[in-house]
Amino acid sequence: MTPALTAEKLNKYFHEPEEFRVLQDISFTINKGEFVPIIGKSGCGKSTLLYLLSTLDTDYSGTITINGERVTGLSQNELALFRNQHIGFVFQFHFLLPEFTALENVMLPALKLGRWSKAETEERALAQLQQLEMAPFARQLSSKLSGGQQQRIAIARALINEPMIIMADEPTGNLDSGNTRLVFDIFNQLAHEKGIAVLAVTHDLDFAKQADRVIEMKDGHIVSPGA
Numbered sequence: 592m593t594p595a596l597t598a599e600k601l602n603k604y605f606h607e608p609e610e611f612r613v614l615q616d617i618s619f620t621i622n623k624g625e626f627v628p629i630i631g632k633s634g635c636g637k638s639t640l641l642y643l644l645s646t647l648d649t650d651y652s653g654t655i656t657i658n659g660e661r662v663t664g665l666s667q668n669e670l671a672l673f674r675n676q677h678i679g680f681v682f683q684f685h686f687l688l689p690e691f692t693a694l695e696n697v698m699l700p701a702l703k704l705g706r707w708s709k710a711e712t713e714e715r716a717l718a719q720l721q722q723l724e725m726a727p728f729a730r731q732l733s734s735k736l737s738g739g740q741q742q743r744i745a746i747a748r749a750l751i752n753e754p755m756i757i758m759a760d761e762p763t764g765n766l767d768s769g770n771t772r773l774v775f776d777i778f779n780q781l782a783h784e785k786g787i788a789v790l791a792v793t794h795d796l797d798f799a800k801q802a803d804r805v806i807e808m809k810d811g812h813i814v815s816p817g818a
């Protein structure tokens with residue numbers, strides 16, 4: 592098994608309103624091709640952990656390695672490039688640009704990275720939308736689509752730069768059970784068929800318990816590493 596992400600002895604403190612150790616000696620590995628939800632009661636540190644792992648917060652001790660590269664210690668510019676190249680993000684609130692079409696939203700991260708021409712980017716974006724059965728909606732404004740459809744556009748956008756890891760924060764928090772199932776199936780498929788690692792913070796235990804394994808947190812610790 593090839594590690595996609597390794598966390599070693601992660602510790603994080605908040606200093607306001609008082610000194611508080613929010614993450615305590617967090618260590619685990621997620622392999623390529625694994626879909627792993629992170630669960631735990633509200634306030635246990637799930638989002639804080641995901642924020643660190645996604646390299647958006649660099650104020651911690653310990654080491655994070657993604658796709659064989661030690662990201663701890665990289666500069667902000669290096670991290671921004673690393674994120675764009677290697678990490679796909681999916682959030683509860685999808686942050687699609689409402690005045691842009693579904694296709695344009697999916698193309699944006701690729702145009703930013705500048706790896707492909709505009710024509711090739713469009714082709715790739717359409718292929719991603721096709722895979723998520725969203726091609727018929729490509730030219731529609733994202734704001735005119737349903738919540739489930741918008742989340743699928745957001746997943747296509749997360750995939751456009753061919754990341755090797757997807758990080759999702761409450762990806763089904765706004766969805767009904769049908770769309771939750773759909774997102775679960777998409778994540779499972781991405782992991783098992785494309786070899787992508789998927790890490791998803793969730794409150795939805797039905798969603799979580801069907802995954803390969805689950806990381807359970809309590810009071811800033813990992814209490815159950817699963818598998």
Ligand SMILES: Nc1ncnc2c1ncn2[C@@H]1O[C@H](COP(=O)(O)OP(=O)(O)OP(=O)(O)O)[C@@H](O)[C@H]1O
Binds near residue numbers: 607633639
């Ligand atoms: N910027 C901050 N400054 C101080 N404390 C914070 C900050 N952000 C979060 N916290 C605290 O850290 C703890 C962990 O928060 P976090 O949002 O990571 O939990 P969570 O498990 O994701 O919760 P939820 O499931 O409700 O989203 C909480 O006690 C929270 O109040």
